[in-house]
Amino acid sequence: MPSITREEVAHLARLARIELSDAELDHLAPQLDQIITLVGQVSQVAADDIPPTSHALPLTNVMREDENVPCLTPEQALSGAPAAEAQRFRVPRILEED
Amino acid sequence: MSDLTRKTAVELSELMVSKQASSVEVTQAHLDRIGAVDGSVKAFLHVDTEGALAQAAAVDAKRAAGEKLGPLAGVPLALKDVLTQEGVPTTAGSKILEGWKPPYDSTVVKRLKAAGIVILGKTNMDEFAMGSSTENSAYGTTHNPWDLARIPGGSGGGSSAAISAYEAPLAIGTDTGGSIRQPGAFTGTVGVKPTYGGTSRYGLIALASSLDTPGPCARTTLDAALLHEVIAGWDPLDSTSINQDVPPVVAAARNGDVSGLRIGVVKELGGEGYQPGVEARFHEAVELLTKLGAEVVEVSCPHFQYALPAYYLILPSEASSNLAKFDAMRYGLRVGDDGTNSAEKVTSLSREAGFGDEVKRRIILGTHALSSGYYDAYYGQAQKVRTLIAQDFTKAYEQVDVLVSPATPTTAFAIGDRIDDPIAMYKNDLCTIPSNLAGNAAASFPCGLADEDGLPVGFHVMAPVMRDDLLYTVGAALESALAEQWGGVLMTKAPELEVTR
Amino acid sequence: MTADVVAIDDALAQYDPVMGLEVHVELNTKSKMFCGCPTEFGAPPNTQTCPVCLGLPGALPVVNRRGVESAIKIGLALNCEIAEWCRFARKNYFYPDMPKNFQTSQYDEPIAFNGWTEVVVDGETYRIEIERAHMEEDTGKSTHVGGATGRIQGASHSLVDYNRAGIPLIEIVTKTIEVPPAKAAAVARAFVSQLRDLLLALDVSDVRMDQGSLRCDANVSLKPSGATALGTRTETKNVNSFRSVERAITYEITRQAAVLNAGGKILQETRHWHEDTGITTSGREKSDADDYRYFPEPDLVPVAPSREWVEELRATLPEAPSLRRVRLQTDWGFTDLEMRDVINSGALESIVLTIDLGVAAAAAKKWWLGELARFANESGTDLDALPVGPAEVAEVQKLVDAGTLNDKLARQVFEGLLAGEGTPAEVIEKRGLALVSDDGPLLEAIDRAIAANPGVVEKVNSGKPAAAGALIGAVMKDMRGQADAAKVRELLNAKLGI
Structure with missing residues (x-):
């Protein structure tokens, strides 16, 4: 039994907003199955009482003072925008057409 | 004057200080070299001729005015395309960012500019630093100057190839699982991954936030140390940056005394799967260090065997989230905005068109590892393994000052060899990954050519957090001892590239 | 089709409402939660942004100390425990107004938890348990173009302003609120209203509901009167005035009762409150929104407020x-x-x-x-x-x-x-509302009143000074109310010699 099915890969691709073609799914699903088998080896390690590490170093309480620093100009902010209108980022309709 | 591109950064600096050469001359010489050989090496994605010459002229003017300048002022450098430089195209090797010009400088770039270092251009890399060969770049593969049919390593293959091809004396790389050290090993150059948090990630297009580390690439240990000193140090814009003095890396690189240094050879990083020529050069280097007065012992790090699987859970998890920002709304590629498609559809079409296979694989893997029902078994468990690997290091450093291993199991492989075998590709990073997971300092130094293929072998040194100086101590000792044998640094053995103007 | 709603009294006769509230408060910090951009309301679009809050590649967040401080103060004022160590987490979902496509928030390690507060309604005191208060960031703001009345439905495209993106938010979540059914909506309103007062007193927020600096989501479910098993709940969003807290909850109670009475099932869903029509409507189905793939934010280090700091802040509480x-x-x-x-x-x-x-x-x-x-x-x-x-x-x-x-x-x-x-x-x-204080016009009016009321003057002169009241009334009427009655009395008395 594969560690991940083609349908699961398709679901994950939707969740990650990647419009995979059928051909890509055919190609990627078995590769991911192999990779997941590889990474699944972590489960062989007995680590129930081991604390997880989320950060490489144990730093805490890094904060800045509540002060303003110069912003980008609106021109700079919008300089990379695929589309802009009225000094705002123009994006496609958010809801699907009914 | 002899060829300026063959000089080290230190030599170039001396020439400029003594007014025997200007920064404009030095910069132009390197731009000419790029023009001559980059058609076959393909190290650069973008060459900023005008910008570089303007920076060089500015340094020359300051020098003429008697201003005090840093030791690397006027020296040219190649910048990995994953770091932002204001107004200069930055793609991270991805189609999705084609043409994007960041409106701000990364901290590394700010510090390079402040030091008077001249940025020649942006170097090729695997897309979003995902890969070990530069074959995952959306803009074509970089070729290894030692053998153009081979890959230069990755992800920072462009940076290492550029210095190996004498297109620049210095380069900046970033190392998430070996992306500075493995290309360094494959191109016969020095590549250093500083302590995580020792160099700022601000302006580094994130792959895996808890692993990414910018660092220096150079042809000599001292050049690397000088560059390290320029870019390192606390940055208030990076919360994970360490607020401490930079370790004395330059002094260590000048000193290079390993007598009494305790060196641990990691038992788990060798044997099956390692190329005999790699192991032979590695063990010779260890013997050499012993002769120089180091105390060498074997050390066991039992959890290193799980570093690769843990890494390929942690990295894709973080990456899947870091790369979500590429949604075609604010910058970058937008596909399918025909007036009827929704934002969600346009995002999905743009990411489909803009990301390559490896990026898609890792995003999907990371999305899976974080999703409800799988988190504990994958991401959560990988974080526990990460703790165990860090504990292996801590225990080892109770016995020894540094750990060593080959930098890579093999030498540079042929272009196309592993491109559709992700797992074979991942295994390139077996030796380098543990240091990223633990956050400590590590580097690769050239230690000879493998007998089988005549290609460079890297000697890997790992040092405790904020003991980056120890890397340079070992590197400098090895470099001078080997130079005595070879009559120069390893790079002098590299074949001449055909000039194809 | 059955009625959309039943009368509230009928609903409460059959069902007990169970509520929970989630309140988002925008802090009044000078700068955003993770960058130095200003937080001014109403600035021209995209003038308060930087690489961090625009989510540009490479940018990194740094925590605003005052944001943490405000969160702790709110937690303390709500009698919460303050975490000794907690982390930020990424909440991953795609939306165009969210620059990074994850919200930097907190997940299973909120900075404040297990608190309570009391509200008074009609003289009765009710205790509200607080589940948690955690730190997060606001999103940008979209304007919808091309549809009817600027709504998202039917729009051809949207325009996004990221000025608001990254403004610090504290999300306060109550535990289930169970009070006598008839008081439920009023208690909810009183809680939000009192929270507003508290936040003002703490000086951590402007708490302008009209500007969205305090926003409320209400979870409501019904169970048959006296039953213990909970019903399916809905989450009503966009409840942005004290009055609408009460109205929206009342509406949901009556709507759910109607659905249940007709043998229907309550869908677990997000609903939107419409201030103008006073109803809630079903929100968009979010197929993948349930899986936010939370994980600890690797770009930020943990927050571990020292007990000294917490006590210092406690000492500043009103x-x-x-x-x-x-x-x-x-x-x-x-x-x-x-x-x-x-x-x-x-x-x-x-x-x-x-x-x-x-x-x-x-x-x-x-x-x-x-x-x-x-x-x-x-x-x-x-x-x-x-x-x-x-x-x-x-x-x-x-x-x-x-x-x-x-x-x-x-x-x-x-x-x-x-x-x-x-x-x-x-x-x-x-x-023209000022009282006439000039003596001239008043004296003229007094003269007119005396001339017009000889009978009254006679009574006064015959030893009945109280009768002068009628003259004062006449003068006030003459002045169309714009005179100080005391002043008129004083002048009149002088004139009449009393």
């Missing part, structure tokens, strides 16, 4: 609301009933501020309860949203104290202020 109410009642000399009216009106803080400006307690109460709260209630707005605040009330009362206005004229000034006719001075000017 007194607890219940103790404060008792103190204020004593200071002001109000009866229990008067105090209850003040609290129920929602004008407590406004009255405090008005008194601080030098107005007598009774006068402050008179205007806020008699005029302003009544007007707000009748016009269906929140007191906060009125164009009259403590400063205006104090200004008007000062004119009353100085004899420039009397109560009747003052009422007309408030009328003008509420109609948006300008400042008190402008209203008085435009409406």
Whole structure:
């Protein structure tokens, strides 16, 4: 039994907003199955009482003072925008057409 | 004057200080070299001729005015395309960012500019630093100057190839699982991954936030140390940056005394799967260090065997989230905005068109590892393994000052060899990954050519957090001892590239 | 089709409502939660952004110390425990107004948890348990173009302004609120209203509901009266005034009761409250929104507030609301009933501020309860949203104290202020409302009154000074009310020699 099915890969691709073609799914699903088998080896390690590490170093309480620093100009902010209108980022309709 | 591109950064600096050469001359010489050989090496994605010459002229003017300048002022450098430089195209090797010009400088770039270092251009890399060969770049593969049919390593293959091809004396790389050290090993150059948090990630297009580390690439240990000193140090814009003095890396690189240094050879990083020529050069280097007065012992790090699987859970998890920002709304590629498609559809079409296979694989893997029902078994468990690997290091450093291993199991492989075998590709990073997971300092130094293929072998040194100086101590000792044998640094053995103007 | 709703009394006769509230508070920090951009409301679009809050590749967040401090203060004021160590987490989902496509928030390690507070409704005290208060960031703001009335439905495209993206938010989540069914909606309203007062007293937020700096989501479910098993809940969003907290919850109770009575099932869904029509509608189905793939934010290090810091902040807290109410009642000399009216009106803080400006307690109460709260209630707005605040009330009362206005004229000034006719001075000017204080016109009016009422003058002269009251009335009428009655009496008495 594969560690991940083609349908699961398709679901994950939707969740990650990647419009995979059928051909890509055919190609990627078995590769991911192999990779997941590889990474699944972590489960062989007995680590129930081991604390997880989320950060490489144990730093805490890094904060800045509540002060303003110069912003980008609106021109700079919008300089990379695929589309802009009225000094705002123009994006496609958010809801699907009914 | 002899060829300026063959000089080290230190030599170039001396020439400029003594007014025997200007920064404009030095910069132009390197731009000419790029023009001559980059058609076959393909190290650069973008060459900023005008910008570089303007920076060089500015340094020359300051020098003429008697201003005090840093030791690397006027020296040219190649910048990995994953770091932002204001107004200069930055793609991270991805189609999705084609043409994007960041409106701000990364901290590394700010510090390079402040030091008077001249940025020649942006170097090729695997897309979003995902890969070990530069074959995952959306803009074509970089070729290894030692053998153009081979890959230069990755992800920072462009940076290492550029210095190996004498297109620049210095380069900046970033190392998430070996992306500075493995290309360094494959191109016969020095590549250093500083302590995580020792160099700022601000302006580094994130792959895996808890692993990414910018660092220096150079042809000599001292050049690397000088560059390290320029870019390192606390940055208030990076919360994970360490607020401490930079370790004395330059002094260590000048000193290079390993007598009494305790060196641990990691038992788990060798044997099956390692190329005999790699192991032979590695063990010779260890013997050499012993002769120089180091105390060498074997050390066991039992959890290193799980570093690769843990890494390929942690990295894709973080990456899947870091790369979500590429949604075609604010910058970058937008596909399918025909007036009827929704934002969600346009995002999905743009990411489909803009990301390559490896990026898609890792995003999907990371999305899976974080999703409800799988988190504990994958991401959560990988974080526990990460703790165990860090504990292996801590225990080892109770016995020894540094750990060593080959930098890579093999030498540079042929272009196309592993491109559709992700797992074979991942295994390139077996030796380098543990240091990223633990956050400590590590580097690769050239230690000879493998007998089988005549290609460079890297000697890997790992040092405790904020003991980056120890890397340079070992590197400098090895470099001078080997130079005595070879009559120069390893790079002098590299074949001449055909000039194809 | 069955009725959309049933009467609230019928609903409560059959079902017990169970509620939970989630309140988002925008902090009043100078800079955003993770970058140094300003947080000013109403700035031109995309003028308060930087690589961090625009989510540009490479940018990194750094925590605003005052944001953490405010979160701790809110936690302490709600009697929460403050975490000794907690992390930020990424909440991953795609939305165009969210620059990074994850929200930097907190997940299973909130900075404050396990608290409580008490609210008073109709003289009864109810305890509300607080589940948690955690730190997060706001999103940008979208304008929808090409559809009807600027709604997202039917729009051809949207325009996004990221000025608001990254403004610090504290999300306060209550545990399940179970109170006598008939009180449920009123208790919810009282909680939000009191929370507003608390946040103002802490000086951590402007708490302008009209500007979205306090936003409320209400979870409501019904269970058959007396049952223990919980029903399916809905989450109503966009409840952005105190009044609508009560209305939206009442609406959901009546809607759910109608669905259940008709044998239907409540869908677990997000619903949107519509202030104008007073109903909730089903939100968009979010197929993948359930899987937010939270994980610890690797770009930020853990926050571990020292106990010294927490105690320092505790020492700065204003007194607890219940103790404060008792103190204020004593200071002001109000009866229990008067105090209850003040609290129920929602004008407590406004009255405090008005008194601080030098107005007598009774006068402050008179205007806020008699005029302003009544007007707000009748016009269906929140007191906060009125164009009259403590400063205006104090200004008007000062004119009353100085004899420039009397109560009747003052009422007309408030009328003008509420109609948006300008400042008190402008209203008085435009409406010609000032009392006539010049003796000349008053003496002329007195002469006219005496001439017109010889009988009254005779009575006064024959030793019945009280009869002069009729003359005062005549003068006031002549002056169309714009005279100070005391002044008129004084002049009249002099004239009549009494």
